[in-house]
Amino acid sequence: MSPLTLRLKRNKQTYFVTADSTDSVSVLKGKFLQMLGKGKNPREVRLQVVVVPRLEDGTLGVASATGRAAQQTPVSKLPQAAAGGSVNAAIQYSALDDSAILEQLGLVDDGVVFFTFWLGDDSGGGSWEQVSVPEVEPLDDDDGRN
Secondary structure, eight states: OOOEOOOOOEEEEEEEEEEETOBBBBHHHHHHHHHHHHHOGGEEEEEEEEEOOOOTSSOOBBOOOTBBBBBOGGGOOOGHHEEEESOOOTTTTOOOOTTTHHHHHHHOOOOOEEEEEEEEOOTEEEEEEOOOOOOOSSOOOSSSOO
């Protein structure tokens, strides 16, 4: 049992949640919702990771911000590979099953998991938010002035 600190991201928000590698996704959601403190039900939150495409040579690649497969990357680094960049329609996300164990999912310390909320209405219908993490803009202005 080793501790993991995961970055849960939505829009411009990032939450750092500590969990054990043997915890289930359901336990991770509970810890996150306790920290969030907005009275959300675990069924109203979906945790997702980037789907990793196979490269032409059959090795695993990483979806970049442009949606194209990047260089070959060790599987242990996959969850954090999607940390930056804007969301592109070509990038696919996979919802994590509540009963899945974090270690078995390949989540690593400092890994990135995206969260979205259920957008329900009074009639019982609704849909899940789309994953949206804007590209981070540099703080320094590179216009040639000192």
